[in-house]
Amino acid sequence: MQHARAPHLIVSRFLCATLALMWASGTWASEHFFDYQGSAFCAECHIEQYSGWQGTAHGNMVMTCEESLARALPLPEGYSCDDISYVVGGTGWKARYLDQDGFFITSTRDRDGNETPGSNQWNIGTQRWSDYHAGEQGKPYDCGACHTSGWKPDLDADTDGDLSDNQDGRPGIHGTFELGGVQCEACHGPGYTMLVYESAAFCGECHSREPLNKIQASNGYVRHQQQYNELLASPHERFSCVTCHDPHASGEASIVRQCADCHSSQAATYQGTKMQLAGVDCVDCHMPDAGKSGEVISEYQADVSTHIFRIRTDLNDQRMFTPDGEFVRNDASGVAKVSLDFACKACHAGQSTAWLSANAQQFHDTSFKITGAMSGTWWAGASRDGEGWLIDAAANVFVAAMYTYDGDGNQAWLMGTGTASGDMVGTTVEITDGPAFGSAYNPADVNRTAWGSANFLFVSCTEGTVELQPNEEMLARGFEAMTVNIERATASAVSCP
Numbered sequence: 001m002q003h004a005r006a007p008h009l010i011v012s013r014f015l016c017a018t019l020a021l022m023w024a025s026g027t028w029a030s031e032h033f034f035d036y037q038g039s040a041f042c043a044e045c046h047i048e049q050y051s052g053w054q055g056t057a058h059g060n061m062v063m064t065c066e067e068s069l070a071r072a073l074p075l076p077e078g079y080s081c082d083d084i085s086y087v088v089g090g091t092g093w094k095a096r097y098l099d100q101d102g103f104f105i106t107s108t109r110d111r112d113g114n115e116t117p118g119s120n121q122w123n124i125g126t127q128r129w130s131d132y133h134a135g136e137q138g139k140p141y142d143c144g145a146c147h148t149s150g151w152k153p154d155l156d157a158d159t160d161g162d163l164s165d166n167q168d169g170r171p172g173i174h175g176t177f178e179l180g181g182v183q184c185e186a187c188h189g190p191g192y193t194m195l196v197y198e199s200a201a202f203c204g205e206c207h208s209r210e211p212l213n214k215i216q217a218s219n220g221y222v223r224h225q226q227q228y229n230e231l232l233a234s235p236h237e238r239f240s241c242v243t244c245h246d247p248h249a250s251g252e253a254s255i256v257r258q259c260a261d262c263h264s265s266q267a268a269t270y271q272g273t274k275m276q277l278a279g280v281d282c283v284d285c286h287m288p289d290a291g292k293s294g295e296v297i298s299e300y301q302a303d304v305s306t307h308i309f310r311i312r313t314d315l316n317d318q319r320m321f322t323p324d325g326e327f328v329r330n331d332a333s334g335v336a337k338v339s340l341d342f343a344c345k346a347c348h349a350g351q352s353t354a355w356l357s358a359n360a361q362q363f364h365d366t367s368f369k370i371t372g373a374m375s376g377t378w379w380a381g382a383s384r385d386g387e388g389w390l391i392d393a394a395a396n397v398f399v400a401a402m403y404t405y406d407g408d409g410n411q412a413w414l415m416g417t418g419t420a421s422g423d424m425v426g427t428t429v430e431i432t433d434g435p436a437f438g439s440a441y442n443p444a445d446v447n448r449t450a451w452g453s454a455n456f457l458f459v460s461c462t463e464g465t466v467e468l469q470p471n472e473e474m475l476a477r478g479f480e481a482m483t484v485n486i487e488r489a490t491a492s493a494v495s496c497p
């Protein structure tokens with residue numbers, strides 16, 4: 001995948017100068033300038049990058065058994081460091097173990113050395129063992145291209161009968177490496193090469209699965225190690241990974257650009273909301289743990305943050321994966337979106353998807369939205385005392401009963417019903433008459449007469465405007481069109497969002 005490597009111009013110039021110097025001073029032949037040196041060598045001149053990188057998972061991908069014990073990782077039941085050559089991973093998500101021949105350990109052992117398949121992968125998120133290729137014999141380590149520096153694969157390991165191209169002569173390791181882990185030289189080239197590759201495709205050589213235009217899924221979660229595939233299906237497709245990440249730092253410290261640096265208007269509308277005050281961050285909704293590396297933590301939370309960013313808000317379009325479950329469902333232009341299950345339910349497991357969808361749409365819209373907090377008694381102030389509105393803003397219907405008088409001064413109830421959309425709701429209004437009061441009441445006697453319309457516009461949970469428009473018949477009966485400002489007459493028992 002050489003296309004991913006577009007070297008930095010300044011570096012090329014630096015390289016030429018170094019080469020010229022070395023050639024002129026006659027050191028060329030005596031020193032191995034392009035041999036792997038190890039990261040400690042680079043630290044002599046690049047201490048800042050070195051000290052940051054030391055804390056990253058990149059540096060620790062392949063470690064000895066003793067190193068893993070120093071980091072408090074457990075060993076599979078019944079195994080000791082005498083049985084284990086290398087521990088793979090164990091920083092971010094999970095650890096797997098290689099035996100002295102370099103093959104994966106696929107079982108546990110009892111006191112007599114009898115093997116029970118499984119419980120051979122340690123998961124960091126859940127602090128539990130699970131099964132990796134349980135009981136399979138002779139599963140080789142052929143993963144070095146992404147986990148080591150200077151990996152040379154031994155592609156005919158099974159047939160060449162030669163152990164010189166297997167790491168430390170261990171038949172189970174199908175290749176050799178210069179250094180364990182993703183060291184400086186895995187990204188900058190060996191020794192004095194010192195090239196810089198800034199493209200997302202470069203990081204994508206390890207952080208992806210083929211083909212790049214699809215995102216693989218399994219058992220209802222995104223498969224791990226696909227940050228590049230996801231980025232390509234995201235709104236940040238043109239970004240490099242280092243737009244947001246410092247490659248020499250780990251975790252939160254690696255984030256050099258916060259979401260709010262670029263999306264200031266969304267950040268401003270989010271500021272001060274209940275969720276923001278409760279500590280819910282942009283990434284909790286936009287980069288939830290939809291990807292699985294170790295073990296699933298809860299139904300809606302695995303353990304790898306997604307780089308899809310966009311959220312699927314439409315209630316009738318919540319399917320995140322293809323019907324066979326093999327891939328994330330991209331649209332025709334390759335765009336992927338995270339479902340509300342992942343975006344919200346890690347925290348709102350008990351909420352219905354309909355409720356979440358209603359609240360997710362136009363999430364960062366600054367204008368006011370009608371919610372259940374509008375329900376209660378409203379009036380148009382002291383100048384219209386004796387008249388009022390009883391409003392019920394339920395989840396999917398808005399009902400407003402206006403208590404007023406007809407043209408002749410008789411008591412009248414105008415009943416409006418509609419569906420709220422944002423800060424507005426248009427209602428269709430009826431009046432009723434017919435049945436007699438009390439024991440003689442007969443619902444069949446109710447006459448429903450169309451009255452016209454009432455449109456409500458709210459600017460807050462306590463203030464709004466209603467525009468009343470009677471139809472011809474009602475105009476003839478003495479009703480008139482009017483617009484009045486209304487306000488709450490009683491304090492709400494529900495807090496306003």
Ligand code: HEC
Nearest residue numbers: 008010011014037041042044045184185188191194195196
């Ligand atoms: C003897 C000192 C020395 C050692 C050892 C050294 N470097 Fe450098 N490196 C430099 C100097 C000087 C520059 C040029 C500085 C500049 O361009 O700002 C440089 C430049 C670089 C750059 C490019 C910086 C840029 O801005 O484009 C990279 C990447 C780099 N070195 C990586 C490494 C790696 C990896 C190692 C270890 C294998 C290493 N260096 C070892 C002195 C050293």
Ligand code: HEC
Nearest residue numbers: 039042046049050053058182183184187196197198242247
């Ligand atoms: C995962 C790949 C990766 C690893 C590992 C890595 N670097 Fe870098 N390095 C980069 C990239 C990419 C850049 C360019 C960063 C940018 O443009 O923001 C960079 C930039 C640099 C620079 C230029 C100055 C700077 O910080 O931007 C130096 C010097 C450097 N790296 C040295 C090192 C040394 C020394 C190590 C090991 C201790 C190391 N790098 C490990 C990817 C890596």
Ligand code: HEC
Nearest residue numbers: 056057058061089091092146147203206241245247250251
């Ligand atoms: C040679 C393969 C390789 C390359 C190239 C590579 N990575 Fe990684 N990266 C890995 C592996 C393997 C892990 C998992 C390491 C672990 O958890 O033990 C990892 C883990 C990470 C992590 C999470 C762990 C942490 O410490 O925060 C980040 C972030 C990351 N890589 C970013 C990058 C970026 C950005 C680039 C490009 C500049 C890059 N990687 C290039 C192989 C690579």
Ligand code: HEC
Nearest residue numbers: 088089090091092093094096143146206207224225226293
């Ligand atoms: C194409 C590159 C690539 C290959 C091949 C690859 N991995 Fe990884 N692996 C990664 C990256 C990148 C990560 C971290 C990012 C992620 O998982 O999303 C990772 C993470 C891991 C982790 C978790 C590390 C930690 O610190 O928790 C383990 C364990 C692991 N891989 C084992 C393997 C094994 C075993 C194989 C071979 C059977 C393998 N990988 C092949 C790129 C690769």
Ligand code: HEC
Nearest residue numbers: 235236243244257258259261262263282283286309310311
């Ligand atoms: C370096 C600037 C930058 C950073 C940092 C950044 N974004 Fe973006 N984001 C953009 C740009 C540019 C677009 C593309 C806008 C477009 O295509 O209309 C975008 C698009 C988006 C979109 C889709 C917009 C739409 O209209 O559909 C979402 C969602 C998003 N970003 C969320 C985030 C989140 C969450 C973070 C933090 C993890 C983040 N962004 C970090 C610049 C940035």
Ligand code: HEC
Nearest residue numbers: 259260263266267270281282285311313360361362363364
């Ligand atoms: C509680 C979940 C949640 C949080 C927290 C959140 N967002 Fe969003 N965001 C959404 C939803 C849902 C959408 C989709 C809205 C739509 O499609 O109508 C969205 C849309 C966006 C968009 C696309 C453009 C737009 O306005 O619709 C951007 C950009 C964005 N968010 C950035 C951010 C940033 C930056 C933060 C942190 C300051 C943040 N979001 C916090 C849920 C959230």
Ligand code: HEC
Nearest residue numbers: 200203207227228231236239240241244283287303304305
């Ligand atoms: C728009 C900004 C942005 C871009 C671009 C971006 N990342 Fe990230 N990445 C983040 C943020 C923010 C986090 C931390 C998420 C969190 O806290 O849950 C993160 C986390 C990660 C992690 C750790 C995942 C985990 O579950 O801990 C890896 C690995 C990673 N990024 C790799 C990459 C790679 C590789 C690329 C390029 C293909 C890339 N990122 C591009 C913002 C970005």
Ligand code: HEC
Nearest residue numbers: 274275278280284285343344346347348356357359360497
């Ligand atoms: C990381 C956890 C977390 C995630 C993810 C999350 N929420 Fe919340 N949400 C909360 C908490 C905590 C509250 C309660 C805040 C309070 O009442 O103090 C809350 C409250 C709310 C409220 C009521 C707000 C109010 O002002 O009364 C709505 C609406 C809401 N969430 C919608 C969503 C939607 C939609 C999503 C997904 C797009 C989402 N949330 C994702 C934690 C989360």
